[in-house]
Every structure is written in C-alpha cells, then in structure tokens.
Amino acid sequence: MTTELQDQAEQHRLTMLRQTLTDQFAVQTARLTELTADTGDPAEAHTRAALLAATRQSLDHLAGALRRLAEGSYGRCERCQVAIPAERLEVLPQARFCVPCQQRTGG
Ligand SMILES: [Zn+2]
Structure with missing residues (x-):
C-alpha cells in the first residue's frame, strides 16, 4: 500500500526527472544546431558526422524517455x-x- 506521502515523493521524483530530461533535450538540441553549422573545414567533417549521429541518438533516447514518462511506462x-x-x-x-x-x- 502506498501512503499519500509516498505518492507525493514519487510525483516529485518524476517531476524532477522530467525536468532533467527536458534540460538534456535542450542541451542536445543546441549541440545539434552547432554541429550542423558548416565550418567549411573538410578535416572536421568526419568527426562532426560521428558527433551528429551520437547527438541524434541521444535526442532520440531522451524523447523516448519523456514519452514513456507521459505514458506511465517509464x-x-x-x-x-x-x-x-x-x-x-x-x-x-x-x-x-x-x-x-x-x-x-x-x-
Ligand atoms: Zn530487461
């Protein structure tokens, strides 16, 4: 059985978590924007492509976590x-x- 206090603590935990995920999402989005800006340096292109892929994957995972939070399956x-x-x-x-x-x- 869950008490009201435990429910509140759980709600608070989920609120904090949603905040963390939302912040991370904003950080990764900013990074993605930075990475997609063309510096004109072909030597950097390969590194940037790898970073872009990693950033896109993070965004994907974060979006998924936020969705699961909303659905209650988190x-x-x-x-x-x-x-x-x-x-x-x-x-x-x-x-x-x-x-x-x-x-x-x-x-
Ligand atoms: Zn498993």
Whole structure:
C-alpha cells in the first residue's frame, strides 16, 4: 500500500526527472544546431558526422524517455518489462533496458 506521502515523493521524483530530461533535450538540441553549422573545414567533417549521429541518438533516447514518462511506462525494461533499478536510472535516466537486456542488445 502506498501512503499519500509516498505518492507525493514519487510525483516529485518524476517531476524532477522530467525536468532533467527536458534540460538534456535542450542541451542536445543546441549541440545539434552547432554541429550542423558548416565550418567549411573538410578535416572536421568526419568527426562532426560521428558527433551528429551520437547527438541524434541521444535526442532520440531522451524523447523516448519523456514519452514513456507521459505514458506511465517509464522505468520498465522495454524488452522484459522488469523494473529498471533506480540506481541505473540515476546514472542513465533515458535507459530503455535493464542491464542484462542492454548487454544482450549490445548497444
Ligand atoms: Zn530487461
């Protein structure tokens, strides 16, 4: 059974989390804009392409986490539906899989 106090704490935690994810999303969006600005330096192009891909992937993961938060499915492994440990979510708020599943997907 959950008490009202626990509910409030949980609500607060989710609000903070949404804030963190939203902030991260803004940071990554700004980085994406920076990276897409052409510096005219062909030597940088390769590095920039790799960074762009990584940034796009982060944005994708963050957007997914925000969507799952809104849907109420946040914090569950997308593969095995087990609850992802809070410690893992603290380190990686946008985690989609539990550790064993993450290792199995290799990404
Ligand atoms: Zn799993």
